[in-house]
Amino acid sequence: MYLKFLKLEVKSFLRSKSFATSVGMKILMIFLVLYLLFILLGMGFGGYELAKEYLHVDPFRFLCGIMIYVWVYDLVFRFLMQQLSTQNIKPFLTLNIPKAKVVKYTLLKTVVSPFNWVYAFFYIPFLIRVVTDSDYNHGYLFAFGFLVVIIALYFFNNFLNIILNGKDKFVYGLAILFAIFAALDYYKILPLREVSERIFMSFREQPFYVLIPIALLIIGIYFAYKTVKQSFYLDEGLASKERIGKNYSIAYLNKYGVLGTFINNDLRLLTRSKMGKGVLISAVLFLFYGLLFLSSKVYQGSTMMIFLGIFTTGGFQFMFGQRIPSFDSSYYPLMMTLDVPYKEYLRGKWWLMNIVTVAATIVCVFYVYFGWDLYLSMVAGGIYNVGVNSQMVLLGGAFNKSPVDLNAKTKAFAQKNNFNIKALLLIIPQMVIPMLIFGGVHYFFGMAAAIGAIAVLGIIGFLLRERIFNIIVGIYKKQKYSTLIAFKEV
Numbered sequence: 283m284y285l286k287f288l289k290l291e292v293k294s295f296l297r298s299k300s301f302a303t304s305v306g307m308k309i310l311m312i313f314l315v316l317y318l319l320f321i322l323l324g325m326g327f328g329g330y331e332l333a334k335e336y337l338h339v340d341p342f343r344f345l346c347g348i349m350i351y352v353w354v355y356d357l358v359f360r361f362l363m364q365q366l367s368t369q370n371i372k373p374f375l376t377l378n379i380p381k382a383k384v385v386k387y388t389l390l391k392t393v394v395s396p397f398n399w400v401y402a403f404f405y406i407p408f409l410i411r412v413v414t415d416s417d418y419n420h421g422y423l424f425a426f427g428f429l430v431v432i433i434a435l436y437f438f439n440n441f442l443n444i445i446l447n448g449k450d451k452f453v454y455g456l457a458i459l460f461a462i463f464a465a466l467d468y469y470k471i472l473p474l475r476e477v478s479e480r481i482f483m484s485f486r487e488q489p490f491y492v493l494i495p496i497a498l499l500i501i502g503i504y505f506a507y508k509t510v511k512q513s514f515y516l517d518e519g520l521a522s523k524e525r526i527g528k529n530y531s532i533a534y535l536n537k538y539g540v541l542g543t544f545i546n547n548d549l550r551l552l553t554r555s556k557m558g559k560g561v562l563i564s565a566v567l568f569l570f571y572g573l574l575f576l577s578s579k580v581y582q583g584s585t586m587m588i589f590l591g592i593f594t595t596g597g598f599q600f601m602f603g604q605r606i607p608s609f610d611s612s613y614y615p616l617m618m619t620l621d622v623p624y625k626e627y628l629r630g631k632w633w634l635m636n637i638v639t640v641a642a643t644i645v646c647v648f649y650v651y652f653g654w655d656l657y658l659s660m661v662a663g664g665i666y667n668v669g670v671n672s673q674m675v676l677l678g679g680a681f682n683k684s685p686v687d688l689n690a691k692t693k694a695f696a697q698k699n700n701f702n703i704k705a706l707l708l709i710i711p712q713m714v715i716p717m718l719i720f721g722g723v724h725y726f727f728g729m730a731a732a733i734g735a736i737a738v739l740g741i742i743g744f745l746l747r748e749r750i751f752n753i754i755v756g757i758y759k760k761q762k763y764s765t766l767i768a769f770k771e772v
Contacts, residue, residue, distance in 0.1 A: 346482035441502035544630030560663030568597020591663025603675030611685035669743030685770035
């Protein structure tokens with residue numbers, strides 16, 4: 283039976299729209315995957331040498347000290363990105379197939395997920411260096427036992443993610459709580475890394491402790507099976523839940539006519555759907571992205587400053603803008619049959635993105651604590667986002683033809699956009715060009731001139747917005763019918 287399931291899965295993949303791309307695109311995707319795996323391999327070998335030569339610590343003990351962070355990060359990341367596929371197995375529930383087999387097959391599909399095995403390209407080379415380094419006598423048996431522990435914990439996260447599916451508040455609360463613990467550890471109030479090191483190094487002194495994560499994995503499998511089986515009904519667990527939406531709008535926007543109507547519609551979309559709420563949550567998280575780099579001074583005086591400025595203030599713009607017009611895919615065909623001014627439709631999204639970008643730039647004022655240069659870089663990045671990047675993400679939307687089901691019970695960040703080389707090329711004016719200009723001007727003329735140059739580019743883009751808008755609208759109209767066809771091929 284499982285072999286038949288596998289054959290149907292292969293046929294589904296080969297007949298899917300995503301598989302029917304150009305040969306050149308497939309080759310490019312293969313190179314990107316190989317590049318990612320190569321980076322992980324390099325991090326495995328290079329990370330060991332970096333910890334040993336520059337941090338002057340036992341690399342393996344250092345890894346054990348941060349493993350608790352890695353474990354929680356993996357769990358939260360899975361919750362945001364990995365989802366339990368139910369669409370492909372729904373037809374089997376109406377056939378004469380034991381439900382237990384369908385449930386087991388569904389769980390088995392999650393086991394082969396890249397979330398479970400891609401990390402091996404880091405851990406295996408790292409552990410190879412552990413057992414071949416004569417300076418630290420850790421031993422082959424201990425390294426193998428540690429690998430078993432890692433595999434068990436990652437697969438435990440896989441099944442724990444299934445159990446926690448739909449429990450957003452619990453996972454977000456766990457992430458916030460652990461962020462607080464991490465801050466207390468950073469300021470040496472709570473020795474969390476020492477506790478983590480003791481836990482994972484204990485597998486060396488007491489090898490039978492390896493049975494603990496294995497037991498956790500077995501428990502996780504059992505409860506994941508029970509959780510999925512209990513909700514495996516078309517009329518209950520897999521059905522879309524209908525809720526009464528709150529009909530509200532910002533009255534102030536009504537005086538702007540069609541533009542205000544579009545902005546109000548997007549606000550309702552963001553606050554009602556799970557994916558929309560995920561975009562809002564991610565926009566808040568982006569505000570604190572810069573804090574990840576502030577423990578090191580490597581960002582000061584480098585192109586990383588403008589990178590942080592653009593990325594921190596433009597979180598909502600990137601998350602929301604890259605899904606234009608996919609967010610409207612459910613009613614996009616209907617909208618195209620009406621007398622809807624295309625320019626006002628795009629202008630509404632442009633104003634919404636920029637209002638949030640300006641608000642994010644103001645909120646980021648707390649970065650002044652780390653230096654005026656950093657905050658002024660964020661102000662310049664915010665201006666660049668308003669004047670240039672806001673129009674670039676709109677332009678990228680013209681080539682985004684992946685429909686989004688806002689009512690599906692999927693992860694907030696799990697919807698995928700088709701990989702598009704044209705959209706990929708837009709990263710150059712969004713990130714690469716400002717970083718190159720910032721770095722070049724800073725090298726020759728100093729920090730103030732570099733910040734000013736990025737701000738000036740943003741102002742120029744804002745002043746030329748009408749001409750650029752006309753070009754973008756023309757591209758959307760050319761792509762109109764291909765977009766309509768793509769949105770129907772769900």
